[in-house]
Amino acid sequence: xxxxxxxxxxxxxxxxxxxxxxxxxxxxxxxxxxxxxxxxxxxxxxxxxxxxxxxxxxxxxxxxxxxxxxxxxxxxxxxxxxxxxxxxxxxxxxxxxxxxxxxxxxxxxxxxxxxxxxxxxxxxxxxxxxxxxxxxxxxxxxxxxxxxxxxxxxxxxxxxxxxxxxxxxxxxx
Amino acid sequence: xxxxxxxxxxxxxxxxxxxxxxxxxxxxxxxxxxxxxxxxxxxxxxxxxxxxxxxxxxxxxxxxxxxxxxxxxxxxxxxxxxxxxxxxxxxxxxxxxxxxxxxxxxxxxxxxxxxxxxxxxxxxxxxxxxxxxxxxxxxxxxxxxxxxxxxxxxxxxxxxxxxxxxxxxxxxxxxxxxxxxxxxxxxxxxxxxxxxxxxxxxxxxxxxxxxxxxxxxxxxxxxxxxxxxxxxxxxxxxxxxxxxxxxxxxxxxxxxxxxxxxxxxxxxxxxxxxxxxxxxxxxxxxxxxxxxx
Numbered sequence: 001x002x003x004x005x006x007x008x009x010x011x012x013x014x015x016x017x018x019x020x021x022x023x024x025x026x027x028x029x030x031x032x033x034x035x036x037x038x039x040x041x042x043x044x045x046x047x048x049x050x051x052x053x054x055x056x057x058x059x060x061x062x063x064x065x066x067x068x069x070x071x072x073x074x075x076x077x078x079x080x081x082x083x084x085x086x087x088x089x090x091x092x093x094x095x096x097x098x099x100x101x102x103x104x105x106x107x108x109x110x111x112x113x114x115x116x117x118x119x120x121x122x123x124x125x126x127x128x129x130x131x132x133x134x135x136x137x138x139x140x141x142x143x144x145x146x147x148x149x150x151x152x153x154x155x156x157x158x159x160x161x162x163x164x165x166x167x168x169x170x171x172x173x
Numbered sequence: 174x175x176x177x178x179x180x181x182x183x184x185x186x187x188x189x190x191x192x193x194x195x196x197x198x199x200x201x202x203x204x205x206x207x208x209x210x211x212x213x214x215x216x217x218x219x220x221x222x223x224x225x226x227x228x229x230x231x232x233x234x235x236x237x238x239x240x241x242x243x244x245x246x247x248x249x250x251x252x253x254x255x256x257x258x259x260x261x262x263x264x265x266x267x268x269x270x271x272x273x274x275x276x277x278x279x280x281x282x283x284x285x286x287x288x289x290x291x292x293x294x295x296x297x298x299x300x301x302x303x304x305x306x307x308x309x310x311x312x313x314x315x316x317x318x319x320x321x322x323x324x325x326x327x328x329x330x331x332x333x334x335x336x337x338x339x340x341x342x343x344x345x346x347x348x349x350x351x352x353x354x355x356x357x358x359x360x361x362x363x364x365x366x367x368x369x370x371x372x373x374x375x376x377x378x379x380x381x382x383x384x385x386x387x388x389x390x391x392x393x394x395x396x397x398x399x400x401x402x403x404x405x406x407x408x409x410x411x412x413x414x415x416x417x418x419x420x421x422x423x424x425x426x427x428x429x430x431x432x433x434x435x436x437x438x439x440x441x442x443x444x445x446x447x448x449x450x451x452x453x454x455x456x457x458x459x460x461x462x463x464x465x466x
Contacts, residue, residue: 005214006428007191007212009184028429044188046421051210051421056435077188096247102271105181108431116263120184121190121249121271 002027002036004062006052008044008077009169012158013166021169030061038071038170041078043120043156046096049077050086063087072150073169079152080123089150091129092142098124110136110143117143117155118165125154182296182316183247185271186380189213189317189403193393193424194382196220200245206410209420213249213272215405216242220293221278221325222408222447225459233261238270251298256464257283259292264296272317275310278324278407285466290314300384302335302462304342308363308371311379316439316452318377318422320401321462322385325408327449329392332385332461336399339381347375348375385462387444388413390426390439392405399431404422414444 003013005026016065017024017040027033039048039062053059065088066072066082074082074089080096082089086122099105099122113138125142128134134143135151145152157163175180192212197203201216218234219227233254243250244390249271254261255277261282265273276290277300290297291314300321301308307318320339323331347438349357349372358368370378383401387393388409396404406420413419430434457463 005191006212009187009190010188011190019381029432036378044190045192047207048192048210048212048424051208052424055425061178079344100295101243101269102182102249103269107177110233118181120188121183128248148207159180159187 001038001040002033003040003042004049005042008047009042009075009156010044012038012156013042013075016158016163017170019161021144022166022168022170023068030057030103031063032135036070038073039065039081041072041074041081042158043076043078046077046080046084048129049081050084053081053086055171059086066150067147073149073166073171075156075158076120076122076154079154082150082152090145090147090152091132092145092152093125093127094154095124097121110138110140112136113139115144115155115157115165116160118159119155120136122154132152167170179292179316179413183379185296186317188296189249189382190380192403192430193427194251194403194405195419195420196405197242198406198411200241202411203245204416206420207246207248209417211248211420212403212454213251214242215251215253216270216272216406218367220408220449222327222356222412223325224278226323233258234280236264236268237391243269248415253279254288256281257286257288259288262288262293262295262297266293267421270295272296275315276300277321277461281464287313287318287466298382300462300465301340302465304339304346305361305363306465307339307377307381308361308367311377312364312367315379317380317382319382319384319405319463322383322387322451323402323442323455324385324454324461327388327409327447328452328454329386329388330452332383332387332396333399335385336383338400340400343371346372353431354418369438386387386426387423388449389443390422390436393423394426394430394436397427403438404428411446412447414446419443419446419455434454
């Protein structure tokens, strides 16, 4: 599996994949996507990641990788990228940093009790398109969504040691 | 600050990894920084080189300026308070900044104690010149550590010294047998529990970034190569000849620090970097890195 490592919480995703006994490599260049089975778009700052993606032909390569149907997990800022016009993998409308400053960051449990949710300056999903399935909610709001091969989370499963999400999406190696 | 808040705060520091935190003195500069790919902005009235030039007591910035920066950008906003000045920190927390830098660049308000950072829920970043100092700051509640370097000089030599020192001390600590850790804790001036945890992990329990004197894309890449996980750039961007291009180039250099051919490309044609200072021209009293206890 690859973890987009331009900026942000990529190291925690690599560690989470390895905890799930899944091989992981950092991806910074287009040619590093070759031969990968799946990709993580980590949290961080979506403006910073997008400006780095736009250079060196990386945006086109990542976009193509997702369209080939490989499994993708996009968390927090990664979700914003997945829903951006540039990638348009998820037909959702996402509001950046919707809960306020760091003081408003919090932890919670999903309504179904399955997921421990770590929200850090988290985005909010305001609208879900007809082809998007909501996999988990918090207080009724979508926090985990799927459209085809792409799963997006407004929270940080990589920061929860007991999270099964990486294993579920990418399968044990 | 409880354990949950601590994890959220270190989590935010994690999200800033592989990025550039840029000093800005107004909302316009903040927008330029965000557009260039900054992961956060440091809102302050004067960049360190100006603080040096002006002399006198440097204090936390006017809330009006910090609010204007907060409103101008969607990325996290960091602001500085004086070492030990917990009321300035409370004011910054009330302004809902995302991170507070208890900074040696401002004139210390307490010559013995740092702020009890556990007392506030907002995350703190603190500077260090050594492992012992880093661990003391973490024990006080810092969620992120940075080197002090020598801010406002455009000279990276101190940041390099601090990065190398930190790396050397960490590897020496990790190599010690368990029975020698109490004496190591005594020598470091840090709590034994934290020293044990650090020795086992072989790294600090919070992210560690570089700061102080970074002026070019190559400086930023050098800091990454020496183990920094991100860089703060203070005077180096907006005192350069072309701030937009310098900012974008440093962002590229931090992500692609291992790719020399790419560094050559982004370093080309940036115009003049900020003017630099040889450190031996600084009087002892002008050395910010000595501030901190």
